[in-house]
Every structure is written in C-alpha cells, then in structure tokens.
Amino acid sequence: xxxxIKGLGVALLCTTMLVSAAAAETIRWARASDxxxxxxxxxxxxxxxxxxxxxxxxxVDRDVDGNLQPRLALSWELKADDPTTWVFKLREGVxxxxxxxxxxxxVVFSLDRARSEKSNMRQxxxxxxxxxxxxxxxxxxxxxxxxxxxxNNLTNTFIMDKTWSETNNVVEVQDYAAGEDNFAxxxxxxxxxxKLVSREVDxxxxxxxxxxxxxxxxxxxxxxxxxxxxxxxxxxxxLLSGEVDIVQDVPVQDIDRLSSTAGIKxxxxxxxxxxYFGYRFGDAPLKSSNVTDANPFNDPRVREAMExxxxxxxxxxxxxxxxxxxxxxxxxxxxxxxxxxxxAYPAVDLDRAKALLAEAGYPDGFTVxxxxxxxxxxxxEAISQAVVGMLGRIGIQVTLASRPVAQHSPLVTANETDFxxxxxxxxxxxxxxxxxxxxxxxxGSYGAYNGGLYSNPxxxxxxxxxxxxTDLEKRNATIAEIWKVVKEDRVLLPIHNxxxxxxxxxxxxxxxxxxxQPLMTSLRFNN
Amino acid sequence: xxxxxxxxxxxxxxxxxxxxxxxxxxxxxxxxPITSMVGVETRLEDQEIMRDxxxxxxxxxxxxxxxxxxxxQGEFGISYRLQQPVTExxxxxxxxxxxxxxxxxxxALVFGVVLGVFTALRPKSFVTAGIMAASLVxxxxxxxxxxxxxxYVFSVELGWLPSFGRGEVVDLGWWRTGLLxxxxxxxxxxxxxxLSLFQLTLIMRLVRAEMLEVLRTEYIRFARARGLTQRAxxxxxxxxxTMVPVITITGLQLGSVIAFAIVTETVFQWPGVGSLFITSxxxxxxxxxxxxxxxxxxxxxxxxxxxxxxxxxxDPRLRVDGGxxxx
Numbered sequence: 001x002x003x004x005i006k007g008l009g010v011a012l013l014c015t016t017m018l019v020s021a022a023a024a025e026t027i028r029w030a031r032a033s034d035x036x037x038x039x040x041x042x043x044x045x046x047x048x049x050x051x052x053x054x055x056x057x058x059x060v061d062r063d064v065d066g067n068l069q070p071r072l073a074l075s076w077e078l079k080a081d082d083p084t085t086w087v088f089k090l091r092e093g094v095x096x097x098x099x100x101x102x103x104x105x106x107v108v109f110s111l112d113r114a115r116s117e118k119s120n121m122r123q124x125x126x127x128x129x130x131x132x133x134x135x136x137x138x139x140x141x142x143x144x145x146x147x148x149x150x151x152n153n154l155t156n157t158f159i160m161d162k163t164w165s166e167t168n169n170v171v172e173v174q175d176y177a178a179g180e181d182n183f184a185x186x187x188x189x190x191x192x193x194x195k196l197v198s199r200e201v202d203x204x205x206x207x208x209x210x211x212x213x214x215x216x217x218x219x220x221x222x223x224x225x226x227x228x229x230x231x232x233x234x235x236x237x238x239l240l241s242g243e244v245d246i247v248q249d250v251p252v253q254d255i256d257r258l259s260s261t262a263g264i265k266x267x268x269x270x271x272x273x274x275x276y277f278g279y280r281f282g283d284a285p286l287k288s289s290n291v292t293d294a295n296p297f298n299d300p301r302v303r304e305a306m307e308x309x310x311x312x313x314x315x316x317x318x319x320x321x322x323x324x325x326x327x328x329x330x331x332x333x334x335x336x337x338x339x340x341x342x343x344a345y346p347a348v349d350l351d352r353a354k355a356l357l358a359e360a361g362y363p364d365g366f367t368v369x370x371x372x373x374x375x376x377x378x379x380x381e382a383i384s385q386a387v388v389g390m391l392g393r394i395g396i397q398v399t400l401a402s403r404p405v406a407q408h409s410p411l412v413t414a415n416e417t418d419f420x421x422x423x424x425x426x427x428x429x430x431x432x433x434x435x436x437x438x439x440x441x442x443x444g445s446y447g448a449y450n451g452g453l454y455s456n457p458x459x460x461x462x463x464x465x466x467x468x469x470t471d472l473e474k475r476n477a478t479i480a481e482i483w484k485v486v487k488e489d490r491v492l493l494p495i496h497n498x499x500x501x502x503x504x505x506x507x508x509x510x511x512x513x514x515x516x517q518p519l520m521t522s523l524r525f526n527n
Numbered sequence: 528x529x530x531x532x533x534x535x536x537x538x539x540x541x542x543x544x545x546x547x548x549x550x551x552x553x554x555x556x557x558x559x560p561i562t563s564m565v566g567v568e569t570r571l572e573d574q575e576i577m578r579d580x581x582x583x584x585x586x587x588x589x590x591x592x593x594x595x596x597x598x599x600q601g602e603f604g605i606s607y608r609l610q611q612p613v614t615e616x617x618x619x620x621x622x623x624x625x626x627x628x629x630x631x632x633x634x635a636l637v638f639g640v641v642l643g644v645f646t647a648l649r650p651k652s653f654v655t656a657g658i659m660a661a662s663l664v665x666x667x668x669x670x671x672x673x674x675x676x677x678x679y680v681f682s683v684e685l686g687w688l689p690s691f692g693r694g695e696v697v698d699l700g701w702w703r704t705g706l707l708x709x710x711x712x713x714x715x716x717x718x719x720x721x722l723s724l725f726q727l728t729l730i731m732r733l734v735r736a737e738m739l740e741v742l743r744t745e746y747i748r749f750a751r752a753r754g755l756t757q758r759a760x761x762x763x764x765x766x767x768x769t770m771v772p773v774i775t776i777t778g779l780q781l782g783s784v785i786a787f788a789i790v791t792e793t794v795f796q797w798p799g800v801g802s803l804f805i806t807s808x809x810x811x812x813x814x815x816x817x818x819x820x821x822x823x824x825x826x827x828x829x830x831x832x833x834x835x836x837x838x839x840x841x842d843p844r845l846r847v848d849g850g851x852x853x854x
Contacts (some may be wrong), residue, residue, distance in 0.1 A: 036609060039610070065581060071654075123573060160608075181611050203693070204801065225616060228796070229692075234678060238691050243682070243690060243691070404558055405562065407557075445572070
C-alpha cells in the first residue's frame with residue numbers, strides 16, 4: 001500500500017513536471033539547411049524566408065490553406081478611379097524590436113529597397129512604378145499598368161525600419177562583389193513575433209518571443225532554437241533521441257518508420273510544387289535521338305502515347321512511398337485555375353500507346369536522353385528512373401543523364417535538353433505564373449523555363465492579357481481556356497504534386513504550410 | 528641547409544599554385560553558382576547581371592589571376608551562400624575541426640599502440656584473433672556507416688551521447704572551444720571515435736608488425752639472456768624501437784585526418800571546415816571551395832615540408848650536396 005502511494009506520488013510529480021516542461025515552451029526545430037542571410041531582401045529562397053518570417057513581417061501573408069491574409073497591412077484595394085494603383089491601409093500601434101514605430105515611411109523604404117538593383121526580390125516588383133506614403137498609415141503603390149494580382153507578390157517582401165537601416169548603413173542590399181558584408185546580414189530589427197537572440201551560422205540560432213508584438217493572441221512557443229542538420233539520417237536520429245522537437249525536412253523513406261514510432265507523429269500536406277516532364281517542340285531533329293530526320297516529340301500522338309505509358313499511381317506507390325498526389329495538370333491544387341477536371345489523368349493503356357507510336361511512324365520506338373536533377377526535388381532521380389522503365393515498355397529507349405541541380409537548371413534555361421524533369425512552385429497562387437514561364441513562347445522576360453521551346457501565338461496573346469485584365473471573372477475564363485489547350489496539346493507531362501511531411505513529438509502539432517514556411521506561432525501544445 | 532629549405536619552399540609554392548589551378552578548372556564543371564544563389568523565380572536577365580557583377584563572365588585566366596592576386600593578400604572574397612568573408616568563415620570553423628582531429632589522433636595513437644603491443648606480445652591468444660578481426664571491420668566499413676551506427680546505438684537506443692553538433696562552446700576570444708563544457712566533451716566522443724577508427728587500425732597493425740619484427744632481433748635475445756624483466760624488454764627496448772615509423776605515420780596522417788574529416792563532420796553536423804566545404808559544394812559556393820582547397824593544400828605542404836626538414840636533420844644520406852656523396 002505504501003508503495004502504491006509512493007508510486008502515485010511519483011506519477012503526480014511526473015505529470016507536474018511535464019506540465020512545467022510545457023510551460024517553458026522552447027521548441028528545437030531542425031531543418032536540412034540554414035537561412036542564407038538575415039538581410040530580408042537579399043535572397044529569394046524558401047528556407048531564408050521561412051526563418052525571416054519569425055523576425056520580420058510582410059504586408060500580407062498566407063495562412064495554411066494558402067489564402068491571403070492581413071499582416072502589417074489591414075486592407076488592400078485598387079484605387080477607385082485608378083486601376084493601376086494599389087492602396088494599402090497599414091496596421092497601427094506596431095513597433096520594431098528596437099522600439100521604433102512602424103509607419104508608411106518604413107513600407108515605402110522597404111519596397112524601394114526590395115526592388116533596388118541588388119535585391120533578389122526585385123522580379124516580384126518589376127511592375128511597380130512608384131511607392132508613395134499618403135499619410136502615416138496609408139501607402140499607395142503605383143503600377144506601370146493594371147496589375148490585379150500584385151498583392152500576391154508581397155508575401156515574402158519584409159518590412160525594415162527606415163531609420164535603423166540608415167543608421168546602420170544598410171540602405172542598399174548586400175553586394176557580393178563588394179568584398180565585405182553588410183550589417184543587415186547578421187543583425188535584425190523587425191516587427192515580427194520573435195527577436196533574434198543569437199546566431200551561429202550552420203550551427204544554431206536562438207529566437208525569443210517579442211513581448212511587444214501587436215497580435216492579441218500570444219504564441220505558445222516562447223523560445224525557438226533553430227538547428228540545421230544536413231545529414232538526413234542524423235536529423236531523424238536527433239528526433240528519435242529526443243534532442244530536437246520538430247524535423248521539417250523528413251526523408252520520404254523514413255516517414256513510415258517514424259509514424260509507427262511511439263512518441264513521434266508525422267503531419268503531411270500538399271506542397272505548392274508540381275513535378276513534370278518537358279520535351280522539345282519544333283521540327284528540328286532531337287540531339288540525342290536515333291531519329292535524325294524528324295522530332296518525334298513534335299507529333300501529338302507520340303506525346304499521348306507517352307502519357308498513356310506512364311503509370312503515375314505506380315510512381316506514387318513505389319518511388320514516393322505514397323507521399324505524392326498524382327496529377328494530370330502542371331498546376332498545384334491551391335492555385336487559381338486548378339480544377340478537378342484538369343487534374344484527372346488517363347489510365348495506363350500500353351496497347352493504345354504502342355498503336356499511337358506505330359501510327360506516328362515509330363513502331364519500334366526511338367531513343368532519347370532524359371536529363372534529370374538528382375538533388376533538388378523529392379526522389380527526383382528515382383522518378384526519372386521509373387519513367388525510363390515505363391517508356392521502355394512501349395519501345396522508347398531512354399538514356400538517363402543525372403546531374404546536380406546547379407548543372408541541370410542551365411540546360412533547361414539554355415534549351416539544351418530534349419527531355420527533362422523539372423518542378424514548379426507557384427508563389428503567386430495564380431496560373432498566370434505557370435503560363436508566363438512555362439507555356440509562353442520564349443521571348444524577353446516570358447518563357448524563361450520553357451525548356452522545350454513550345455510556341456503558340458494564340459495562347460501567347462491570351463497569356464499576356466492576364467497581366468492587365470482587371471475583370472476577375474473574365475480573367476478566370478481566359479485561364480480556363482489556356483489550360484484546356486495546354487492539357488490537350490500536352491505541352492507538359494505532369495506527374496504529381498509533392499507532399500510535405502513534418503515529423504514532431506506527439507505532444508505538439510505544427511500544421512503543414514503549403515509553401516513550406518511554417519510559423520512557430522502556429523504551433524500548438526496538445527493537452 | 529638553407530639552400531635545401533629554400534628549394535623545398537619554392538617547390539611548395541609551385542604545388543600550391545598547381546592546386547589552385549586544378550581547383551579552378553574543376554570549378555568550371557561543378558555547375559552554375561548563380562542557379563544555386565537565386566530562386567527559379569529570378570529573371571534570366573537579372574541572373575546575367577549578377578554573373579557580370581561577380582566576374583563570372585570573364586575568361587578563366589583572368590578569374591584565376593584575380594583569385595591568386597587576392598589570395599596573396601589573404602583575401603578570398605565573400606561567400607556566395609552566406610555573404611560573409613570567406614577567411615573569417617574558415618577561421619571560425621577551424622577550431623572545431625582541429626579539436627576533432629587532435630582528439631581522434633590521440634584516440635588512434637593511444638588505443639592503436641596499446642592494442643598493437645598486446646596483439647604482438649600475445650600472438651596466439653583468442654583475444655588477439657578477435658581484435659584483428661574487429662580491426663578488419665574498422666578498416667573496411669565506410670566512415671558514414673560507422674557514424675550512423677554509433678549514433679543509433681549511443682544516442683537513439685541508449686540515449687547516452689548527443690547525436691549531432693558540438694554542444695556548448697566557450698569563447699576564448701580567438702578560439703571557440705567545446706572542450707571546457709560537459710556537453711561539449713560528450714559531443715566530441717562519437718565523432719572522434721568515428722574519425723579515429725581507420726587510423727587506429729592502421730597504427731595498431733603497424734605497431735604489431737614492427738613489434739613482431741623487433742622481438743625477433745638479436746638484441747632482444749641478448750636482453751633476455753641477460754635476464755632483464757619482460758617489462759623492461761618489451762617496453763624499454765622493443766616498443767621504443769617500433770615508435771619511430773609510428774610517429775612518422777601519425778604525423779603524416781594528421782593532415783589526412785583534417786582533410787578527410789569531411790564525412791564525419793557531415794554525419795555528426797560537426798561545425799568544422801569539412802562540413803562547411805560540403806555545404807559549399809552543394810550550392811557551388813566557389814570562394815569557399817577555393818579557399819578550403821588552398822587551406823588543405825597548405826596543411827599538406829607544411830607537414831611535408833616539416834617532415835622533409837626533419838629527415839634532412841636525421842638522415843645524412845639525404846644531404847645530396849653535402850659530404851655524404853663522398854661515400
């Protein structure tokens with residue numbers, strides 16, 4: 001009996017200890033890599049933005065469902081009598097970490113800094129003509145023409161304090177060629193929910209809660225310890241041994257094992273990134289094929305045969321271990337323009353595929369080289385390997401050329417590849433972003449990643465009209481028309497949407513963010 | 528003597544230049560740094576502007592000359608990835624690597640010598656057979672497998688030691704050490720063992736072979752005949768005479784330990800220059816890669832220079848210009 005009471009006492013003690021451990025509310029957060037810099041306008045890169053979102057804030061933001069929501073801006077609308085000017089009403093009573101008040105002046109300064117020449121954020125603001133502070137809490141952004149979707153481009157453009165930037169001589173963005181680093185690369189002064197306490201690059205960064213933050217609801221996490229662990233096996237081991245609480249970049253092959261481990265759970269959700277294959281259009285023969293008098297890919301029957309030969313469900317099951325969402329359209333599901341109908345894809349039909357190839361004049365198939373990255377997307381090389389086997393079944397003999405992304409990407413942008421794998425995310429959550437870069441004829445700033453040089457003047461005209469059309473209904477109708485042609489023409493051969501998985505202790509819940517930018521403010525402790 | 532050192536120094540400079548040249552040629556094929564620096568969203572015109580600003584469009588010869596010119600002034604530029612001065616980055620990472628290298632060299636030396644002597648003195652014992660078999664495993668298993676294996680046993684299953692990182696560090700101003708805190712000491716155990724295993728088996732086998740050789744020599748027999756104790760014979764005479772090659776090998780291997788800590792550092796997320804190099808390779812951070820390769824070349828050149836000079840002092844036959852040729 002005495003032992004029983006003792007046991008009860010110990011158990012009670014344990015529970016109180018657990019509760020107090022939860023009250024400390026420190027989260028150790030492991031990722032594969034570190035933020036590149038603390039200068040918020042210097043790099044347009046997901047990991048860096050994710051880190052910065054805790055310290056700095058943007059005018060608008062996306063929730064976990066991908067919807068635009070107010071952050072430092074309370075509302076935004078086109079000026080009544082001028083469709084080329086956006087008016088932002090700003091949040092009042094916001095202060096920077098050093099105590100300075102946030103005003104329209106800071107927004108003007110930050111947007112101008114973000115679109116300056118050395119900034120890597122500038123492409124998102126190329127259509128901006130001028131940014132004006134109307135009063136302390138109203139900012140007008142004059143565009144060069146109607147830009148109905150400009151607020152979509154603001155989700156990663158952070159607001160800095162003008163006075164702080166001037167005092168510390170960081171009005172300009174870090175210049176690589178300059179030979180010295182800039183104060184803003186290692187120091188911060190934002191309005192965000194956390195303040196930077198310490199940072200050792202590639203080792204650990206510590207952030208503490210900003211008690212003066214404007215949000216009514218205080219986040220449950222009061223301290224964040226950010227730990228980059230490059231090696232996947234070590235990252236998982238650190239979670240298993242209890243040295244970290246969350247692993248954001250979980251290797252696909254470990255998901256099953258982790259979710260069956262006691263005390264650990266996996267949160268999954270679709271990522272805003274579609275994986276697709278592209279091929280060369282035009283009459284000129286392919287460089288890597290045994291067909292030397294024509295381009296087999298230019299024949300729509302060949303493209304149809306390829307789609308019928310590729311088993312997307314098998315790729316999902318075998319290569320991705322269930323962690324992907326097969327799709328028939330090169331457009332992630334959150335993005336404006338996505339429909340159930342477009343997403344449908346045909347069942348595998350090898351007989352029909354072979355018949356189509358024969359009809360096109362290739363009864364014995366042909367040879368071609370497939371270029372694939374091997375360190376950029378989830379299991380990218382393995383997906384390509386699977387496709388090589390699948391196309392082999394209808395006689396298309398594919399040679400695989402696998403390279404790191406730093407070598408693969410230039411092949412695509414320089415149009416030096418016949419057949420390639422690429423992934424595409426849509427940060428603006430609008431189909432125009434896909435069309436501009438992947439479908440529009442390569443011309444100036446259009447078609448930068450149109451690696452196959454597809455060209456359809458009729459579509460080009462429609463695509464360009466999307467940039468200035470302010471009647472949203474009419475615009476959406478045009479988007480639907482374009483997608484119809486893109487799908488029928490098989491301009492791209494989509495495979496699946498990537499799925500994100502976060503592994504964490506089962507005492508906490510962090511929902512998956514579609515852009516893989518989870519905020520620790522959205523983390524909950526389970527009781 | 529002076530002429531010899533000057534000649535060796537001149538050769539060393541040539542070697543360094545050659546390493547720099549090869550490194551530069553290789554960098555042409557690692558990929559496009561701009562692709563890694565910017566997101567896919569960056570316009571190609573903007574990428575071109577950046578490439579121009581970084582001087583990546585200049586001919587290789589000019590880039591090489593610029594690199595050498597800057598390197599001579601100790602200036603390696605700004606890291607493309609982290610936007611911090613490369614020299615500072617490497618210097619801040621160096622203590623971690625050196626502490627790891629020295630710790631693992633010590634482990635290798637102590638255990639290598641002890642086990643080597645033991646297996647030489649008891650050649651027929653089943654323990655010796657066991658150690659020799661285990662040493663084969665140590666030599667043939669790749670480092671990352673050993674590392675991951677140790678992590679799973681000692682961190683995940685037993686929970687005794689940390690699986691990654693360097694623990695708490697103490698800043699001494701010019702040197703950040705992890706050896707003064709409990710978590711730092713705990714953190715260094717697994718990576719040091721992982722890194723030392725190969726050297727350990729090497730030293731052990733070397734000591735054993737040398738020792739077996741020496742034990743068969745005449746003077747050991749005379750020592751036995753004189754009735755000296757086993758202890759005096761084994762340690763006073765035999766071991767002393769085996770140590771010369773062992774020390775040479777250990778010294779030379781220290782360079783390799785620093786250079787090849789890359790894998791161990793990556794597995795354990797050890798914040799040294801090796802892991803810095805690997806991350807830099809992944810994103811084609813040319814300034815860091817170049818500086819690292821130059822640094823490693825310098826380490827090897829210096830160690831070899833010292834060894835050469837020592838040999839010169841020790842072995843008169845090497846004094847080509849001296850009286851030795853008269854023999």
